[in-house]
Amino acid sequence: MTDLEELFHDAAALADQAATPTGDVMARLHSARTAYRRRRRAMFAIPVAAAAVVAVPVALSLAPRGDGASLVPADGGSVVAATPSPPGCTASGGAVCIPAPARSPASEPTNGAATTCSYRQTSPDAATLRYRQTTAGRKVGLPPATPGALPVGATLHTIRGDISIALRPETACTVNSFVHLVEHHYYDDTPCFRLTTAGIYVLQCGDPSATGSGGPGYAYDDEHLSGTTYPAGTVAMANSGPDSNGSQFFLVYKDTQLDASYTVFGHITSGLDVVTEIAAKGSTPASDGQPNVAVDVQSVTIG
């Protein structure tokens, strides 16, 4: 499928929001059939009624035309393309990744107490779209722009054991997005697809396509990067450049030197040993590749 075909497919699926439960369809058809027959009988029996039916649209056509501009964003540029990968990115092909530790530090200051979040629909995410077509329940939409009361914790239930995370309240937009994805079961049955065991020590998860290029179909800004460090237990968002957070995140299992480019939104409170054991089994290719033991996040619970 081309991007345009995927966009048509996805746009058409919006109709499902008004969907009649499938079981009701035949019942509705039967009543529609009865109404149709009644209409036809009425038309034949009372021509005046038919004339009245015709007259209604004519009257309506005098109503003023609606304003069609409001659906298109006023700035015309809100639908952003994916940010290009930074030069230090070690993965190929625009993958969301953690770059090699040699990048110059990000100078971006923190954005203070964010009460409104900007979640930007990216050009339809091919990996996500493909996933949506084959697996039910991954249509996530955009998170609410104004985070409500945010939970303080989450637990990843993996087939290797549970990993509990304390969520960082300062990164409200990131936590808000994470919770949104959890609530939409976006992370259910997704693999942790990347393990690094040299230079940086992380397990990367949260891409249903398991390619490192998948995302939820939206992107949002980094939060509180200034002075960030990545000690063991850190949970942070993977990205493909500044302000390109999506769904992928990583768990640091051993103190790691990284540029302050990855929004830390939590730390592991229990289950670090689960990650350490996974790391001990190594990856293929060695030092940066798929974990040698399969790691699937079966579900995530909040609170």
Added chain:
Amino acid sequence: VPVPFEDYVASRFRALCRLAFLLTGDWAEAEDLVQDALVRCERRWPKIAADDPHAYVRRAVVNGAANWRRRRRTELPLSEGLVPAGDHTATTDARLMLIAALRQLPTDQRQVLVLRFFEQLSEAETAQALGIAPGTVKSRTSRALDALRSAGVTAISNRTEIVR
């Protein structure tokens, strides 16, 4: 073996509603339209089912949408009924932009786009479904894509991000 009407409805109803939604931009109307088309088709189902029922029903829906469009054109609530209530971020949604852009197109252009890119018919199949010449399909598609592009639909020239 001809497919029974109930089975056809069960398997295709949702897809037909999606098709009608793209053609009208109004999901409530889309369901009504599909129901009408199906009720009409049911009466002649044995004949229809004998030879590519989906092509026949699709045509009924496309024609029904065109008539609906003619009836209602001047009073379309272009900005209502699309954005789910309370979802104030949805205005930047690429899908909604596409729906809005489709609604601004002339009916004939919208039909070729929907058949080509949603139903994924070839130019020849689209021509047959609409009863027009293949060359007309080509020129309408090109004009319609230009219109979408100038309406800000970005997926058109953007084919580089497909994940291998």
